[in-house]
Amino acid sequence: MSKPREKVMTIDEVVAQLSDGMTIGIGGWGPRRKPMALVRAILRSDLKDLTIVSWGGADVGLLARAGKIRKLVYAFVSLDSIPLEPNFQRARQNGTIPEVVELDEGMFATGLYAAAQRLPFLPMRAGLGSDVLVNNPQILTVTSPYADADGAYESLTAVPALRLDVALVHLNRADPHGDATYLGPDPYFDDLFVQAAQRAFVSCEQIVDTAGLTIDTPVQRLLISRMMVDGVVETPNGAHFTMCTPDYERDETFQKAYVTAASGSDEEWAAFEARFLSGDEAAYQAAVAAFNQEQA
Amino acid sequence: MSEFTRAEVCAAAIADAFKDDGEIFASPMGMLPMLGVRLAKLTSNPDLVISDGESLFLGGTPPLFAKADVVEGWIPFRRVFDVVAYGKRHVMMGATQVDRHGNQNISAIGDFARPTRQMLGSRGAPGNTVNNRTSYWVPKHGTRVFVEQVDVVSGVGPARAKAAGPGASRYHDIHRIVSNLGVFDLRGPGDTVRLLSVHPGVSVADVEAATGFELNASDDVPVTREPTETELMIIRNVLDPKNLRDREVPS
Numbered sequence: 165m166s167k168p169r170e171k172v173m174t175i176d177e178v179v180a181q182l183s184d185g186m187t188i189g190i191g192g193w194g195p196r197r198k199p200m201a202l203v204r205a206i207l208r209s210d211l212k213d214l215t216i217v218s219w220g221g222a223d224v225g226l227l228a229r230a231g232k233i234r235k236l237v238y239a240f241v242s243l244d245s246i247p248l249e250p251n252f253q254r255a256r257q258n259g260t261i262p263e264v265v266e267l268d269e270g271m272f273a274t275g276l277y278a279a280a281q282r283l284p285f286l287p288m289r290a291g292l293g294s295d296v297l298v299n300n301p302q303i304l305t306v307t308s309p310y311a312d313a314d315g316a317y318e319s320l321t322a323v324p325a326l327r328l329d330v331a332l333v334h335l336n337r338a339d340p341h342g343d344a345t346y347l348g349p350d351p352y353f354d355d356l357f358v359q360a361a362q363r364a365f366v367s368c369e370q371i372v373d374t375a376g377l378t379i380d381t382p383v384q385r386l387l388i389s390r391m392m393v394d395g396v397v398e399t400p401n402g403a404h405f406t407m408c409t410p411d412y413e414r415d416e417t418f419q420k421a422y423v424t425a426a427s428g429s430d431e432e433w434a435a436f437e438a439r440f441l442s443g444d445e446a447a448y449q450a451a452v453a454a455f456n457q458e459q460a
Numbered sequence: 461m462s463e464f465t466r467a468e469v470c471a472a473a474i475a476d477a478f479k480d481d482g483e484i485f486a487s488p489m490g491m492l493p494m495l496g497v498r499l500a501k502l503t504s505n506p507d508l509v510i511s512d513g514e515s516l517f518l519g520g521t522p523p524l525f526a527k528a529d530v531v532e533g534w535i536p537f538r539r540v541f542d543v544v545a546y547g548k549r550h551v552m553m554g555a556t557q558v559d560r561h562g563n564q565n566i567s568a569i570g571d572f573a574r575p576t577r578q579m580l581g582s583r584g585a586p587g588n589t590v591n592n593r594t595s596y597w598v599p600k601h602g603t604r605v606f607v608e609q610v611d612v613v614s615g616v617g618p619a620r621a622k623a624a625g626p627g628a629s630r631y632h633d634i635h636r637i638v639s640n641l642g643v644f645d646l647r648g649p650g651d652t653v654r655l656l657s658v659h660p661g662v663s664v665a666d667v668e669a670a671t672g673f674e675l676n677a678s679d680d681v682p683v684t685r686e687p688t689e690t691e692l693m694i695i696r697n698v699l700d701p702k703n704l705r706d707r708e709v710p711s
Contacts, residue, residue: 193537220581240581248579256568256578266567270541270587288545290587292628293616299572305627318627349515350536 170340173395175445178365179205181395182330185234187215189276189326189361191333191354192406194221195243195414197346199334199367201402201445206232208444217326219272219352221406222422225251226441228261229426229433235263237326239272243419250426268296275326276353279360284325291321331361334403335388336411337377338368342393345377345385348409358392365395367402369411401449417459418452464687466640467705468695469659470599471495472687473643477595477636478550479504484593485517485535485543486510487551492708493597494524496638497552498699499691511535523699544584547631549592553585555637557610558596560653560673562634562646564589564615572612585614590621593633599708601639603672606653618651640709641667643684648676657684 179202182188188206192198203223206214213234218224220241227233229251241252255261267275270290278286287306291297297305306322333354338344344366346354358364366388377386405422407414425436440451474496478486486501486508488494494513501508501521509532511517517533535543543549556579557565566585570576588594594615598605613620621632637644637653641662648654655677658667664681687695695705 238581240583242580253578256575259574266572266581268582268586269537269584270544273538273541288587289590289627289631290544290584292586292590293613293620293624294582294586294589295567295572295613296582296586298613308627312626314626316626318630319625320627351538352536353538 168341168390171342171393171395172340172371173397175201175205175397175399178202178395178397179209179211181363181365182206182209182211184211185213186329187217187327189328189331189357190216190218190223191331191352191357192221192223192403193219193350193352194240195245195406195419196221196350197334197348197352197403197408198223198406199332199402200404200406201399202332202365202367202397203227204441204445204448207441217328220249220252222249222419225249225426228252228255231260233261235265236261237265237267237272239267239269243423245414245416246419246423250423254426265300266296267300268294271296271321271323272326273353273356274323276356276360278323278325279327280356285322287320288323289320291323292319297321326360328357328361329363331357331364332367333357333364333388334367334399334408336369336408337372338366338396339374339377339390340371340396341374342366342388342390342396343374343377343386344368344388344393345381346387347381347385347411348407351387355387355392358388363394364392365397366393367397367399369398369400369402369408371396371398399445402445404449404452415452415456418455421455464692465706465711466659466661467492467709467711468687468692469684470638470640470709471499471695471705472691473638473659473684474552474597475500475504475691477552477638478508481505481508481550481593483507484509484548484550487540487549489551489553490597491524491704492599493552495695495700495705498524499694502694502698503691509533523701524704541584541587544587544591547592550595550635551588551592552595552597553588553615555596555598555605555615557605557607558598558637559607559610559617561619561651562617562653563610563613563620564596565610565612567612567614569611582612582614586616589616589632589634590628591631593635595634595636595638598637598639601641601667601670603670606671606673608673618646641670652676655681657682659684660686
């Protein structure tokens, strides 16, 4: 019997598919269910001049601190329990991200919808009257061809499609073909990221067989279909230190340590990098385990 | 200070901002707005729809930051944006800066190209203000918050919404600004900030001194109403028994 193709790969094989100057969408939301193992692999790589499209959390902060970002598309960058992301703040205040596109959140989502639907833009009200349209003169308005009840023709923001070269997302479970479920409170926009992208890679807590995806989980949690996916990689604890409910919650202690290091001197940041980010993913996880033991 | 605190006055003033909203999604950003909205739900407006701030509509009215409660709906982020566009929502956001014309900034201080202080980003403020009722909460009223002109317009004030045309102004509705000193709306001349009431123990001169622009105030500004005995009982015994409110607004 024929089966669909398998797409299981390693973290390094995913990163080998990326190249300088690419537009990369990163799924999740702020400090929630981020594909951090893949982000860490990008940090270790020679990749540069990336355009990053993200509901920003420490993914953006880390990539900005490492000088990987040429252009950033975002609506916010936040760690939630610690509202401001220190590496992102520092990069913006030092002018080290050459180009930024700050959008309204609804515009960001709409831009992903437009790209996922292969449309050049979608209209919406968000942005009108705000400095989003002043600071991004490339974003234009469009006049409705239909008159409203008063005979007026409304002008609306023409939110341009956020087309991605590659999407990276992290889900709780996936099968070897790329079907994937989220088990936490919110799908975020991961299905839109993968549909907005030319190629998409799913990291997950656990790879199971296809039947296993729905054996104890409602089918409505199957967010991503294999037809949208080019590669699957199992990265246990791979969203750390963001939350990946119900597998684990956000590592608040580690997040605090990250923020302290990022807000501190260059030496403090170098020490954090040396301890946690100088080796591969296994080394990272071992360093985190040791850190958590110290804190306990 | 008498038998109620400034934080409790603020909670009741925030609750009043939601009392006439009917059956809509009340979206408070931050602790005092959450307290005020839940107070409204338990007193003046039981029809309010509230969430856990994560992804669930709550059937009951639990204490601040409590998780367990009857669930009455699912509101992941994508559906929040749907409700914004649908319009049955009243959000109370924070404001790093708010200006005479009711524009709000949560994005950055200084020149946007290279800010002196980068903050959150514009988040949902541009979309909120042109789609659904929006209010602001300022826990520390001062001249660095209430400025002549915001550095970045995240939330759109009425004058700018009108200038952007009916697409922006049709559903634009900035309802209240509540601070630790008083309550405001944008019904001053030319849609500017107007002082509606000063909290007990605060003078109009206090508010003027803490405001970085010329404030529209009548000759006879009333005092914000005191919280009722019922409200105080609910705030102290039900919603905020740990008195988190005093950390945000010290007495």
